Amino acid sequence: MSLTNLEELTAIALFGIGFTLLLLDRNLIKKILGFSMTDSGIYLFLAARGYVAGRTAPIVTEGVQAVEAYVNPIPAGLVLTGIVVSVASTAVMLALTFRLYRSYHTLNLDEITNLAGKEAD
Amino acid sequence: MQPLMILMLILILACGLCVALTRNLLVAAVVFMAQSLAMSVVWILLQSPDLAITQAAVGAGIDSLLLFVTLRRIHAVDAAAQQEEGQAAPEEGGALHGENP
Amino acid sequence: MARIRDDTGLNARQRFLRWLLEGDDALDQALADGLDAPPPRPLPSPRAVPVPAAPDPGQRRRERASRWLYVCIALLLCVGIMGILLRTAADLPAFGRADNPTNNEVPARYIEKGLQETGAVNIVAGMILDYRAFDTLGESNVLFVAACTVVILLRLQQGDGHRLPRSVAEELTWEPRHDVILQTMASLLVPLALMFGLYVVLNGHLSPGGGFSGGTVMGAALILYLAAFGFEKAERFFTFRTFRAVSVCALGFYALAKAYSFFTGANGLPSVFTPGTPGALFSAGLIPYLNIAVGLVVACTMYAFFTLFRKGDV
């Protein structure tokens, strides 16, 4: 076990904070923030894995096309896709939260579940 | 390892903990926005300028905007303003807090 | 809680503040009517719902016990997953080394031949829009499916004889007007932000950025315009119809273009879109056009998200 992977450890810690919020906080908005943080943690992890010390961003400059010059472009592309996906999920969750608040006047998911369970179907 | 990187990583974690621990949703949203900005600095340090632009536009821009407009539609923002003015928060202010009273 | 409302003698701003702070049964009812499917049912007043009769102690104890159990299991799960993952992260190949397994022949080819094969100076753009274009096609459709879902969840039924009560419609579209500071700043910032977004989109294959980030910036600029100058002015150039037209054209073009390149690629046919001169604005085959399409979709979707959240329509 070494401590060279500080970025990755931070990323996993962030993932953990978000994951705990997502699972344990009853407030829907906090759950959404937790989900966003979970995703941020994963993206940080991925981008950190793509980094190579001493190389620059993968944009061809001055015609140099050597592997030794640029960092790995794949993680950046994947994270880009991932960020879009998490914006989409966040928007859907926020819309759901808004509707639920309109119906039940609370953001507490447990309470909402309780109230919904009492409705006749 | 650059000192700036370590600083940003600590900032990100601190923001994460703050979001987790605060009960005021408005504070949580603002801190989350700050975290996104710190994250985009990290992207620059990790040599991914594409991600930095996107993260800044999304995390500090659209995500936060949607969050704020939702919070306002569920009355949380104005309740916070009222609280600061020292008035008793209206009933809907319950939405402001992580846990209902 | 009975609430006697007397709105006479209040101006629009006071009424709006009152709505924000106190909620509005008429608005809630209108939302419910607009969003619910026919046949209409008498909706229980939402205000009556939140205070349930005190549950009997046995049930409350059961609830508390199950919540306690859930918290314990969830905590255990979190701690377990975290522990394993932290250990995993520490065990992984070291950070920033050139001989990590990810730095294999695949990124090597993207870097060494990407410029010749795709024509994109920005290797990331070349990768996501040419080598791995299928993922990116899926990605823009994730945004589209989210937009459709938000429309289903939030769009109010207007037109076709469905009209919201006038007071409600007024309050939904209420906005501060003639805010000099905001309007001055917006008239400076909106063109700048739009230009920057456009630059990022058009230069997606040459410099950092691309359709998504540029589109988001443009969407944010549109939102700023809306916030400063109001719905009336914004609706002169952007309505739900615009949103639908732009998304269908851009997404349709995207899917067709990619269908063409997938099909020709799989069958070994040459594509008519050649990489062109590296570094030119319209080089890199389809990539700039795809960036423009994605940028349009993203800008419209972001703006539509905002207005749907704000007033239940675009």
Next chain:
Amino acid sequence: MPLWQSIPLASILLPLAGAALASVLPARAARRWTVLLLCLVTGGSCLLLVRTLPGSTAFNYPMGHFGAPWGNELRAGPLEAMMALLFSGISLLSLLGGMRRLQEDITSHRQSAFCAILLLMQAALMAQVYTNDLFTVYVFVEIMTIAGCALIASRSTRGRGLASAARYMVMNLIASALLLLGIILTYDLTGHLLMEPVQKAILPLQQSGAYALPLTAVIALPVLALAIKAALFPFHTWVPDAYASATPTGAAMLSGVVCKGYLVVLLKVIFRVITPAVVLDAGISDVLFCFGAAGMVMGSVHALRQTEVKRMIAWSSVAQIGYIFLGLGLHTEAGAAAALLHLMGHAAAKSLLFLSVDPLMAASGRQGRLEGLRGAGLRAPVAGAAFTLGALSLVGIPFLPGFVSKVSLARAALAYGGLHTWGALAVLALSTLLNVLYMLRTVLLIWSPGGSPRDPAVPSPGPLCHLSLGLLSAACLGLGCLAGPVLEAIRAGLAVFGIPL
């Protein structure tokens, strides 16, 4: 490359591009457009099955001008064609069968968006079936997740559906995060995202013993994530409310098709990415076996206790997913084949149940309580017959698919030996007994005379609904009678499903 090999590409891109168009069409045109596209995809899948089945051939289809390992790739073989046919056919029949209720449940200004979501769901399912790339799996899983949320929440007459949609989203977002993390760890250890190179890189890693813990995480995370998404037993909490409050089309698609899409991905991960030997080594399959067994029993017990018919069917879904995981957990070719057969049978039977229960409820004054359905079969005979067929299939009556798949599961368990055999047999017997109790109780109830007389104001379910119920019943019967050849085809498909080393 012959033209028919482009069918997988077409069956993904056609609904994807069609969805954008459907969202701008007026409601009626959007519905017809959706039906037309689903018909085309079903026909294409049929053709592909006819082409690939005889020689049991599989082929890779590069997506773009750069083949593996540089670009994305599709892969199609007999098993993929069968799954594509199953998914597109059941989606089509679900839409047709629930069409009338769809128009009642969803206001017209939201129907075109709903149709677009159905098409996107279809495109995502096809992408799951055919894709050969891990990150593509993630992207399209997200489309399925959000589209599933829309299917649950779109009826939205009251909060219950919304509340269950929120719980569904929370569960699924957790699972998405775990899936993404698993895929990223895989990429990190192997340097590839395409399934074939990943498999080639994982085997030496496992044999060398380096990175033992990360490798376990690589295996466990996607399996856990997909189990959560497929609503395996402890992760099923959103299922009953969601299925009960969705419109019939939505419920039939969610239970019949969407869960199965995740299971196909899981199968792909086990057979094509990680390879069965490595999975067995990590001990994951025993965990799946245990959870599957628990789900079979608990789902049936809860189903027995329900008083609302839709919730009873939903709980029975939880139990049936358990059967499939039990088969996968046996971790033999026979077990996987039996699980796949059960998957197909359950997809047909469960969507048949969800579609037929709605006319029955309509004929009994729209009440969901079991007691209220007394005599409903006499008032709506076609729907009653269809319901009976579906229920009997789940119970496992000979000549119906449930019977054959249960027998093959038992056979696979017997061949496995040891504790697994006895465990599997005991759980199978117990669960079947419970199935008989709650399903036959309902069937007897709907055919027993009494109850309220038919309300003449309630319209009949219409020819489209009857057509779809008839076709689904025929599919059930066909699967049951031709189970032998189907099982053979599944085996042949499985042989070329994983990439031969």
